[in-house]
Amino acid sequence: MKQESRPSPQLDRDAWIQAAFDSLADHGVDGLRVEVLAKRCGVTKGSFYWHFRNRQDLLSAVLENWKDGRIRDILKQTRAEPGEELSCIRHVIEVYSASRNRKGMLIELAVRDWARRDATAAQIVRKVDSIRLDCAGRLFRACGIAPEEARSRSLLLYAYVFGISLMSVERNDPLMAGQRQTISDLIAGAKVS
């Protein structure tokens, strides 16, 4: 009988994948090395090659896992009650651009870096982006914004949240809080001044 509640002392495939996400966030794809990962897991690579055919096998699994998680997350975060679409948009902006959820953003950036040099990763990023833009666009249209502009604002929204993570600004600065609010207003389409 399988014990699912208590984490097994043995490593399974998913445990390796989760550890891979940690390494991905900290060191990027290039820093994701199986022997290093094994050391971090307290085992040797003999274990790794039991669960995975090779390094690429792990990378593919990481990508698929990331894709599924992102899609699930998007659908969850953009599900808004009628009339709550605007606050939903603001919430999405806030969740992504805040300094919390830092690890998730580091993974996001690592995957996008990955996608610049790997066709498979690029394809998955395109897919995730496509869904994100669709979901956000739906929210904007529900706010009464024309389809064309809704798509533009969606693009601006995600470009902003990813871009702001690339910039070395102090995101915990209380002075930044007001600026983030202003930017959120600009993207969401509210009045600023």
Add this chain to the structure above:
Amino acid sequence: MKQESRPSPQLDRDAWIQAAFDSLADHGVDGLRVEVLAKRCGVTKGSFYWHFRNRQDLLSAVLENWKDGRIRDILKQTRAEPGEELSCIRHVIEVYSASRNRKGMLIELAVRDWARRDATAAQIVRKVDSIRLDCAGRLFRACGIAPEEARSRSLLLYAYVFGISLMSVERNDPLMAGQRQTISDLIAGAKVS
């Protein structure tokens, strides 16, 4: 007498740095290896270690070179005649978000990826960001925008242009042209609809 017009058949320090930028754009910092670089230059690493103490020496030089180039570029691009500030802003947005200048953006992204794991790189990126925000803020204020909002719009501007480069959208799509225009309007503060 030094020949400056004709490129020397010998490699000098700057030639190595330029080649390093190519490698940086294509493979990131982690892919910037001295033996690989030497092969690309048609020489062996014996040449490299003549011009540089070690790999870190090259990386530091690349960083400094990037910083100087960026600062020079910012000052040049944000120098606007009185009354031309708005078009100057739009021009900055267009230059960065367009698919041309692709190599420059790849280097930009590589350096920012680098900065996430290296304190020196992070410091230089902060410096460049600071100057960029100051220069853009000056343009916005010249357009009659309040200092607070000017800073927010500057932040949005650069976050957008870097973020859009992270997204795998078809930037050559003629459909995208209209959206980029709409976004440019939103950032610059023009009317959209």
Add this chain to the structure above:
DNA sequence: GAATTACCATACGTATGCGTATGGTGCCCA
């Protein structure tokens, strides 16, 4: 309780990459 299975360690060969040491070659200049 013997055999099978799941999981992991160890050892090996190969490749890549760093940094050093040393040797070679063409050019400049006294």
Add this chain to the structure above:
DNA sequence: TGGGCACCATACGCATACGTATGGTAATTC
């Protein structure tokens, strides 16, 4: 014209990392 210098090649030792082969162990199964 011969020594010195700038520039580069070659060879070495070392470290890391991939993938494979094989051996070990604990738990499960029959």
